[in-house]
Amino acid sequence: MTEGERARIAAFLDRPGVVAVLAALNGKGEETRLVGGAVRNLLLGEAVNDVDLATTAVPSETIRRGKAAGFKAVPTGIEHGTITLVANGEAFEVTTLRRDVETDGRRATVAFGRDFGEDALRRDFTMNALGLDRDGALHDYCDGLADLAARRIRFIGDAGARIREDYLRILRFFRFHARYGEGEPDAVGLAACIAGRAGLAGLSRERIRAELLKLLVAPRAVEALDAMAGGGLLMPVLGGVPYPSRFAAIAAELGGQAVYPAFRLAALAVTVREDALRLREKLKLSNEEFDRIERVALALEGLSGHAEPMSIAELRHLAHRVGSDAVAGGLVLLATGTDGAAVQDAIAALGRTPPFLPGGRDVMKRGVPAGPDIGLVLDRARHAWIEAGCPAGEMEQIGFVEAAITGLRAT
Secondary structure, eight states: OOHHHHHHHHHHHTSHHHHHHHHHHSBTTBOEEEETHHHHHHHHTOOOOOEEEEESSOHHHHHHHHHHTTOEEEEEEGGGTEEEEEETTEEEEEEEOEEEEEEOBSOEEEEEOOOHHHHHTTSSBGGGSOEEOTTOOEEOSSSHHHHHHTTOOOBSSOHHHHHHHBTHHHHHHHHHHHHHOOSSOOHHHHHHHHHTGGGGGGSOHHHHHHHHHHHHTSTTHHHHHHHHHHTTOHHHHHTSOOOHHHHHHHHHHHTTOOOOHHHHHHHHHOSSHHHHHHHHHHHTOOHHHHHHHHHHHHHHHHHSSOSSOOOHHHHHHHHHHHOHHHHHHHHHHHTTTSOHHHHHHHHHHHHTOOOOOOOHHHHHTTTOOSSHHHHHHHHHHHHHHHHTTOOOOHHHHHHHHHHHHHHHHHO
16 A cells, blocks of 8 residues: 555544444454445545445344444344444444355345455455455455556456346446446456346346446446447347437536436437337336436427527427426537537527516416416417517516417407
């Protein structure tokens, strides 16, 4: 380890919550170590958001020691040996050392153990098998430190065997490469992922969705998706034809901006509403995710097939139907390789559109009874308002409502 790594580790191990939990769980025949992503991120100099600990103590003993120390003990995954201890306002996920008894590609039956090495070797990638004890000593059972330094995502032991234990590791391989890797994906791991791709069909839609959305926002998502597409892995995940070149253009446009993952998914896999419906079923999207993707799809449908660029008024009519953010997203997606300045001007014009303030009460005050005519009047008034350039004054907007009422009464 470098001096910088040692300093980061020492500072982390001196945090009050870490000190308190390790002091409570260590001693009297038991040992607890920091493991997994926390160790990896400490060595990389990245933020540690989730603290995972591995312990020789069985769950009941973890709970007993935690409560004796005044911590809150929550049995978040007790059937798998996991207890969450809350100390000094910080959550620590503590898991008893395990060994696999049986796996079926989706979940494992485990037995508790006391061997840190055996527990580490049942993990997925070498960089995730690193451990750190209370004294700051690093425990590396499979050259994870070297792989971490090389930014190489490598399966522990036999890659095919690791994948058959849990086929989600195929997606994790690409997600971790997109997040931490450099250069080409590990050839052995890539070949094993391709060979095991049929196993993806047995995974739950929720697990696939969670991994894919994390992958899409990772720094090297473009390269990872290209590797997936080249290995025949992307279409089975999406259930349809992907658009990796469009995703690449959008990723370059966005850079490191934190953009809702659903928009990136739309960039990768959506051109029409049927694509959004397919993704909802294939990935079991949340209602919010589907709404965002569906509106982008509807915007793309509305923006496509025009011989000339749509006028600002036409864009505003479309924005009224599907939302300004969806139209802006659709414009960006369709602008790949075209005049970006014109697109930005159109998006800026949409952003300058003032709100249309009149509502149902304003219509009823002018003698229109409650019922479908209310919506009809507002639609006609808003249409005329957009055609007139969207004036901002409330009284001027009311004028469009009154004109719409007059027109309704005349028919």
